[in-house]
Amino acid sequence: MSQIQYYGYNKCSTCRKAAKWLSDHGVEFTEHAIVDNPPSQAVLKKILASGEYELKDLFNKSGVLYREMNMKDKLPAMSKADAIKLLAANGKLIKRPIVTDGAKHTVGFKEDQFKATWG
Template identity: 55%
Template sequence: MTIQFFGYPKCSTCNKASKWLKDHNIEFVQHHIVETPPSKELIKEMLSTSGIELKKLFNTSGMKYRELQLKDKLPSMTEEEQIELLVSDGMLVKRPLVFDGKHLTLGFKEEEFEQIWSNN
């Protein structure tokens, strides 16, 4: 699977991450996370492949997250309801989200990108 990069053009962290990938000649397909959020199937694949907790996919520092009071609501929601929420609004997804079918990174930490994306 080609590296899928879900980001937001006005997000400085997303821009740093995509610049890092470009500077390291790593090919990826860029998706505008609001216009094309990850699909339900892709989110489920990310969860099963990476073993990451579903709650880690939420952008907990985002305005939308706070607006919807998800800190209080998520614990009582089913996994299916949480996934539906993520696919309904890309601004709820932690970004940048980078996935290649085997590896997943959330946010941008240069050391993590170096470790995961340089060796593919």
């Protein structure tokens, strides 16, 4: 298994719960601040290629930036490439945390999903 990459935001309680779960279960990971160092376009494309997530699932729909940019109305008209480029440039638009080892991925934190994927 490749090194696990964790993209989170330390002020987010969901991200803190996810990081704690990984640590408590002995899962080693490299942490990235999602706002300063969002996942690359290549990482986002791999997540989408897995078939487990749709493009809209990668957006933080409850985020301030999502609302300020009126993404609810803009997203349906955007190309997939433009949406991925936008996400890779704006970590606050991305649903968090993202955990990936290149083959397996989780977006957001649900304990049962973490257990099945990383446990």
